[in-house]
Amino acid sequence: MELVINKILNEEDFELYLKTVESFDIINPFYKLLASNIEELLNDKLRYFTLKNDDGEVLVLMPFILRKVPYLEDGQVYYDVISPYGYSGPLFNQDMSRGHLITFWKLVDEWYKANNIISEFVRFSLNHNFQFYSGVLIPTLSNVRGAILDEETQWSNLKQKVRTNYRKGASNELRADIVDGVKPEDVERFYRIYISTMKRVNADTDYFYSLDYFKNIARLSKGKILITFIYKDDTPISTELILISGNTLYSYLGGTLMDFFNLRPNDFLKVEVMKWARKRNFKYYNLGGGRVDFDSLYSYKKSFFPNDEDVIFYTGRKIIDKEVYDKLDKIMNAEVYLEKEEVMEEENDSKISFFPAYRRNAFNR
Structure with a gap:
């Protein structure tokens, strides 16, 4: 070997x-x-x-x-x-x-x-x-992954608020366009909605990907990608980029224009994706997890698949040289406020403590 x-x-x-x-x-x-x-x-x-x-x-x-x-x-x-x-x-x-x-x-x-x-x-x-x-294996985040079922069963399994929101979207004549032959102009349309959403929610700088980043995704995926758009009349108001692996769709990134929240396009989008997936014999739709387990984002995603068992996302953490690791932690975080140090020392939940510890000071990342 x-x-x-x-x-x-x-x-x-x-x-x-x-x-x-x-x-x-x-x-x-x-x-x-x-x-x-x-x-x-x-x-x-x-x-x-x-x-x-x-x-x-x-x-x-x-x-x-x-x-x-x-x-x-x-x-x-x-x-x-x-x-x-x-x-x-x-x-x-x-x-x-x-x-x-x-x-x-x-x-x-x-x-x-x-x-x-x-x-x-x-x-x-x-x-x-x-x-x-x-190394040390950590169960880090619960991912919502739902099975694609027959239409009647799928509909009855949705939380009531999802069914209500979908009907509202339909009554407002929303329509879905699921693009499976993604072109540069589709990426640009997606990007305009996505980046406006990141600005609106004051997202972390890590999420302000460039337009080229998404164009590269479309190129590198070699057909294993979808972009879903929800339209009100001729205006795209909500979008989601979806990656494909085997029999599973992976929700990746998306956004919605604030002026159209009241039409509930997000719920409408995900139900339409399920319809599309059913016709093409996909078995699963993975929506990912929340920012932390069981927060409001997780609960929203879970409302689409309340009866499905979550899939656990694991991370691995390994310290190769403990002596140097501890030395770096002490030196590189020397200017971190005392109260922050105390929080980290008291934190016993390794799911959320920062790793590696010597990079927890933002200046060292």
Whole structure:
């Protein structure tokens, strides 16, 4: 067995990465969006591990971002590893011997120790690809994933307020346009609604993606993408970008124009997506979770699938060098207010405590 560390520095590197990803049986769409954030590509941060057998066949692939820790000690440079945004972790075929995962994590940890990697944070996929993880596995967020059922059963399973809101949308003559051959002009139409929504809700800067980011998603997804628009007359008032993987639709990002909230276009949109999915034999519609478990956003999503069991999103946390980790924590957070320090020390819920701790000061992220 051989562990190879691959860089993605240009289009040719990325095409090789995509070719390797596409050699697997079932591909989560987030693996293909790896280079949609051009900033990470230009800054030489993108890497991916491949575990190869003696015949050179790739058994396991895992993308990651290598980050330099913003602190030097006696000229020593330290790094940490974080998975790209979205569902990630190791990619492998389901018929592969799980013993190879043990080998994979063993070789990864050896590489970390040899290359001054202090910590690792992994966002795993929803298919239990965290098996044999060598760090600490954290059940982080409940994801609402609903089965696509026959129309009558699906309708009766919706919460009453969803049915009421859908009827209101229909009575106001809303209509859905679900685009499955996404063109640049569709992305631009989506982006106008999306970015206005981010401004309205004062979203974190991390969510102010560029138009090029979404155009790259459309290009890299190679047809595994939908954009749903809800129209009032000739005006698009609500939208959702959806990624496709196997028999599952993944709600990714979207938005709604504030002036049309009273028409309930969001509820109308999701029910229309279910109708579209049913006709095309999709089995699941994944709406994701809240900002934290069981908040108002989660409750809203759950109203569409109140009878379905949630899927747990797991993250992995690993400290490779505890001595250096603790030293960095103390030094890099020296200016954090005392009361914030006390909150973090008292916080026993590892689901919400910041990791790695030495980056919890915003200036160090």
